[in-house]
Amino acid sequence: SQQGEEDPQALSIQEGENATMNCSYKTSINNLQWYRQNSGRGLVHLILIRSNEREKHSGRLRVTLDTSKKSSSLLITASRAADTASYFCATDAAMNRDDKIIFGKGTRLHILP
Amino acid sequence: DAGITQSPRHKVTETGTPVTLRCHQTENHRYMYWYRQDPGHGLRLIHYSYGVKDTDKGEVSDGYSVSRSKTEDFLLTLESATSSQTSVYFCATMSYYEQYFGPGTRLTVT
Numbered sequence: 001s002q003q004g005e006e007d008p009q010a011l012s013i014q015e016g017e018n019a020t021m022n023c024s025y026k027t028s029i030n031n032l033q034w035y036r037q038n039s040g041r042g043l044v045h046l047i048l049i050r051s052n053e054r055e056k057h058s059g060r061l062r063v064t065l066d067t068s069k070k071s072s073s074l075l076i077t078a079s080r081a082a083d084t085a086s087y088f089c090a091t092d093a094a095m096n097r098d099d100k101i102i103f104g105k106g107t108r109l110h111i112l113p
Numbered sequence: 114d115a116g117i118t119q120s121p122r123h124k125v126t127e128t129g130t131p132v133t134l135r136c137h138q139t140e141n142h143r144y145m146y147w148y149r150q151d152p153g154h155g156l157r158l159i160h161y162s163y164g165v166k167d168t169d170k171g172e173v174s175d176g177y178s179v180s181r182s183k184t185e186d187f188l189l190t191l192e193s194a195t196s197s198q199t200s201v202y203f204c205a206t207m208s209y210y211e212q213y214f215g216p217g218t219r220l221t222v223t
Contacts, residue, residue: 031210042117042203042214043156088155092210100171101146101212105155 004032004089004104012110019076021107023089024069032065033090034074037106043088046074076109084111116140117215119204125221132191134218136204138184144207145187147171147179149200150217156203162187194222 007022023032031050035043049056049065049072056063062075076083086106093102116139126132136145146161148171158171160179168179176198178190191198199222204215 033210033212035212040217042216043205043212045211045213048210090212100158100161101207101210102158102172103148103156105153 004091004102006087006089006104006107008107009105010108010110012112013079014112015079015081017079019079019083019109019111021074021087021109023072023074023104025072025089025091026070027093028067029091029093031092032063032072033101034061034063034072035088035090035103037086037088039085046087079109079111081111081113083109085109117204117206117213119202119215119218121218122216123219125223126194127223128195129193132194132220134189134202134204134220136187136189136215138187138206140206140208140213141184142206142208142213143184145181146205146207146212147177147187147189148203148205149173149198150203151200159189159202191220194220196222198222 004023004025013019033048034046037043047058047063049063060077065072086108088103088106090101090103118137120135147159148156150156157173159177162168162181180188202218205212
């Protein structure tokens with residue numbers, strides 16, 4: 001069963017605007033990650049946030065984590081055409097000892113010129 | 114793609130035939146994973162391996178088997194392909210919780 005659920009399923013914004021995607025999950029986690037997938041390609045790791053962290057930055061990316069609400073958000077600032085892709089959150093359940101990473105269904109982001 | 118290759122990249126096969134997909138890594142990562150990606154379902158874990166000859170099932174393992182005889186190779190076998198196994202298959206390795214994905218194999222079962 002899906003652990004993470006992204007919201008919205010699809011998002012279209014103008015180039016230069018900020019894009020925000022959300023992820024909700026069901027069980028306690030050790031880490032939450034965000035990945036990007038360009039059309040026809042494999043996923044690429046963007047950022048990892050640990051359960052004891054609340055916010056993390058990487059370039060134009062900002063990730064927040066609220067473990068009390070079991071949710072995370074990914075903010076992409078000053079969007080570019082190259083940011084057009086699908087974005088997935090992935091979690092590893094804290095109760096697991098088997099190193100399984102479970103992905104959500106993704107948010108499709110389209111940057112309009 | 115961080116030293117991860119998949120073969121073949123595209124395959125069309127008939128229902129009932131066996132199919133083996135290969136994942137090869139040069140990173141010496143201990144953990145390897147097979148996922149399938151379908152519209153509306155995201156990525157779903159089929160099987161994974163936490164070492165040579167150590168494998169376990171994921172959430173959609175029925176109809177699939179895996180083998181890992183060497184650190185660098187992880188094979189996914191469809192014993193008797195069905196149309197429901199038409200999908201894009203991704204292999205991944207993991208190091209320090211970060212996953213590295215191969216380019217994918219597009220499999221069509223007719």
